[in-house]
Amino acid sequence: MRARIVYESMFGNTAAVAEAIARGLRKHATVELLNVCAAAEVPEPSVDLLVVGGPTHAFGLSRKRTRQDAAERTDAPLAVDIGIREWLDAALPVPEGSRAVAFGTKVGSPPWLPGSAARAAGRRLRHLGYQLADDPADFLVDGMTGPVTAGELDRARAWAERLAHTELDRVAHRV
Numbered sequence: 001m002r003a004r005i006v007y008e009s010m011f012g013n014t015a016a017v018a019e020a021i022a023r024g025l026r027k028h029a030t031v032e033l034l035n036v037c038a039a040a041e042v043p044e045p046s047v048d049l050l051v052v053g054g055p056t057h058a059f060g061l062s063r064k065r066t067r068q069d070a071a072e073r074t075d076a077p078l079a080v081d082i083g084i085r086e087w088l089d090a091a092l093p094v095p096e097g098s099r100a101v102a103f104g105t106k107v108g109s110p111p112w113l114p115g116s117a118a119r120a121a122g123r124r125l126r127h128l129g130y131q132l133a134d135d136p137a138d139f140l141v142d143g144m145t146g147p148v149t150a151g152e153l154d155r156a157r158a159w160a161e162r163l164a165h166t167e168l169d170r171v172a173h174r175v
Contacts, residue, residue: 001029001168002047006039008054008062008084010070013146014105017139018053020153021103024160025051028168036087037079044092049099049133049167051160052121054084056106056138059115061085061124073145084117088124100130101137101163103156108140108149134163 003025009015015035022033029049034042036054057066067080102125104118118136126132139156140149 001049001164001171002032003029003049003051003164004032004034004039004047005051005053006034006036006084006087007052008036008087010055010062010067010078011074011076011145013141013148014053014055016148016153017103017105017156018051020156021051021053021160024157025049025164027161028164036082036084040082040087040090048171049101049163050125050130051101051103052084052088052125053103053105054117054121056104056115056117060120061117084121085124088121088128091128094129096129098130099133099167100125101133103137103139103159105141105148106138107144108142133167134159 005018005022007014007018018033022031025031054061062083062085064080067083071078071080102118102121104116106116107113116138118138122132122136137159139152142149
C-alpha cells in the first residue's frame with residue numbers, strides 16, 4: 001500500500017501528529033509525508049490512501065487571514081499563502097474508488113469548543129470524489145500554540161495502524 005500524508009502546521013503540533021500517523025502507517029505501507037507547501041509543488045498523488053490534515057482555525061480549515069494571525073504569534077517563518085483549504089480547492093477530481101482520510105488538530109479545552117478542520121477537510125475530499133476510509137479524526141492540543149495533549153500522538157499512531165489494517169483487509173477482499 002502507498003500513502004501520502006499532506007499536512008499544514010503553524011506551531012508544529014499538526015506536523016507532530018502527521019509524523020505519528022506516518023509511523024503508524026509505515027508498519028504496513030510506503031509513506032510519503034509532505035507539508036502542504038511541498039505538496040503544492042508535486043504532481044497529484046497516485047496513492048492508495050491520501051491522508052490530509054490541518055489545524056482548526058476559526059471553527060474549520062485555516063484561511064490566509066487566520067494563518068497571518070498565527071504567524072504573528074511565532075518567530076518561526078510560516079507560509080501563509082497556501083493551506084489545506086487552497087490545496088484541496090486546486091485539486092482535480094479523482095478516479096472512482098480513490099480513498100482518503102482527514103485529520104485535524106484542535107484545542108482540547110474547553111471541551112465544548114466547536115469546529116473541526118478534520119470534518120471540513122473530509123467534506124472537501126468527498127466533494128472531490130474520494131471515498132473516506134474512516135471518519136475524520138481530531139487530535140487535541142493544549143492551547144492555541146500547543147503542545148499536543150499527552151497521549152494524542154500515541155492515539156494518532158494507533159489510529160493510523162488501525163486504518164492501515166482496514167485498508168489492507170479491504171484490498172485483500174476486493175481481489
